[in-house]
Amino acid sequence: MSTPTPRLEIRNITRRFGGRAVVDDVSLTVMPGQVTCLLGPSGCGKSTTLRIIAGVDMQDQGEIYIDGKLICDTVFRIPPERREVGLMFQDFALFPHLSVAENVAFGLNGPKEKKRARVQELLARVELARFIDDYPHELSGGEQQRVALARALAPRPRIMLMDEPFSGLDNRLRDEIRDETLSVLKDEGTAVLLVTHEPDEAMRMADEIALMRAGRIVQQGAPYNLYNAPIDRAAAAFFSDINVIKGKVQNLLTDTPFGQFLTPAMPDGAEVDIIIRPQHVKIDFDRNGRGPNPTPDDGVPARAVVERARFMGSESLVEFRMEFDGSVLKATVPAVFLPKPGTPMWLMIRRDRCFVFPAPGQERAA
Numbered sequence: 275m276s277t278p279t280p281r282l283e284i285r286n287i288t289r290r291f292g293g294r295a296v297v298d299d300v301s302l303t304v305m306p307g308q309v310t311c312l313l314g315p316s317g318c319g320k321s322t323t324l325r326i327i328a329g330v331d332m333q334d335q336g337e338i339y340i341d342g343k344l345i346c347d348t349v350f351r352i353p354p355e356r357r358e359v360g361l362m363f364q365d366f367a368l369f370p371h372l373s374v375a376e377n378v379a380f381g382l383n384g385p386k387e388k389k390r391a392r393v394q395e396l397l398a399r400v401e402l403a404r405f406i407d408d409y410p411h412e413l414s415g416g417e418q419q420r421v422a423l424a425r426a427l428a429p430r431p432r433i434m435l436m437d438e439p440f441s442g443l444d445n446r447l448r449d450e451i452r453d454e455t456l457s458v459l460k461d462e463g464t465a466v467l468l469v470t471h472e473p474d475e476a477m478r479m480a481d482e483i484a485l486m487r488a489g490r491i492v493q494q495g496a497p498y499n500l501y502n503a504p505i506d507r508a509a510a511a512f513f514s515d516i517n518v519i520k521g522k523v524q525n526l527l528t529d530t531p532f533g534q535f536l537t538p539a540m541p542d543g544a545e546v547d548i549i550i551r552p553q554h555v556k557i558d559f560d561r562n563g564r565g566p567n568p569t570p571d572d573g574v575p576a577r578a579v580v581e582r583a584r585f586m587g588s589e590s591l592v593e594f595r596m597e598f599d600g601s602v603l604k605a606t607v608p609a610v611f612l613p614k615p616g617t618p619m620w621l622m623i624r625r626d627r628c629f630v631f632p633a634p635g636q637e638r639a640a
């Protein structure tokens with residue numbers, strides 16, 4: 275069986291500014307109809323990667339292919355306007371002096387009736403048909419964003435490049451527009467490369483996430499895999515708060531107050547961090563100084579006192595001071611649960627949800 279051709283493939287892209295590689299040997303593919311998110315902190319090189327694909331910046335090394343055809347390497351270069359790539363940025367800047375219909379039709383060629391039909395089709399799809407003859411200033415921010423989406427999609431781009439397109443919208447509107455945008459893009463079968471620094475946005479939108487750090491892609495895969503099998507401590511911490519339990523390897527095992535962990539590939543004496551997300555910490559009440567019985571899944575309970583508890587809306591966040599070393603661990607509870615500071619409790623950690631990594635500075639020991 276032949277493997278399908280990616281809609282977009284970039285191979286070993288490097289871009290240097292002043293000798294510094296801000297994009298460093300980046301490769302990725304996006305299949306037709308797929309949304310891939312380039313996710314990473316500010317300054318890690320996401321936008322530069324996107325600009326290179328759009329053709330408004332030029333790589334120092336590497337190649338770009340669309341539907342298997344070379345569109346750019348370091349010698350050969352198809353100009354931006356012939357790449358059939360749509361662009362959508364945070365500052366989507368509709369033309370204020372053009373009507374909604376004229377904005378959407380802006381990049382279209384061909385007979386007037388055909389253009390009008392495509393504009394009508396797209397405006398219906400983004401549920402803005404009634405605004406067709408209005409001007410941008412007569413529309414809300416969310417409506418303007420949908421016009422920008424219709425405009426970018428009008429010439430039927432093979433690939434849509436989106437750079438933080440939703441960050442100018444307020445929270446509630448943003449979720450709605452994201453979902454709507456996603457369904458329009460899926461209907462059109464466009465391949466999407468979306469740049470964002472927000473893990474929630476990436477998880478909500480992406481079929482695949484490429485996690486970027488300091489110019490490199492450090493991990494790539496389905497959102498579920500990145501969340502549940504992060505490649506290192508920083509990747510784990512990028513998606514949520516984390517708790518760190520420290521330990522030292524002895525005979526391929528690491529002893530902690532929460533029980534023993536298998537640490538097979540690590541030498542004796544190596545320091546390890548056992549990472550657990552607050553939502554995978556279980557809590558139980560103190561029964562006259564005793565906790566729950568250990569279970570195979572949850573391991574050994576450890577005693578703590580409540581440091582503080584905060585109501586977060588759909589959940590509560592409780593911080594505990596651990597009796598064994600005075601460290602603070604956090605647990606999220608999916609309900610209103612606000613125990614008083616000083617209340618003794620017991621914590622267990624879901625062993626199947628723990629990640630074990632060499633402690634910082636010990637990476638080479640692993």
Ligand SMILES: Nc1ncnc2c1ncn2[C@@H]1O[C@H](COP(=O)(O)OP(=O)(O)OP(=O)(O)O)[C@@H](O)[C@H]1O
Nearest residue numbers: 291292296314315316317318319320321322323471
């Ligand atoms: N034309 C340029 N000349 C020099 N340095 C640049 C240029 N463009 C980008 N950089 C630098 O390259 C690095 C990566 O920038 P880039 O905009 O790609 O990051 P980003 O991940 O998109 O960040 P953000 O989310 O803040 O936009 C930054 O340190 C930036 O200062």
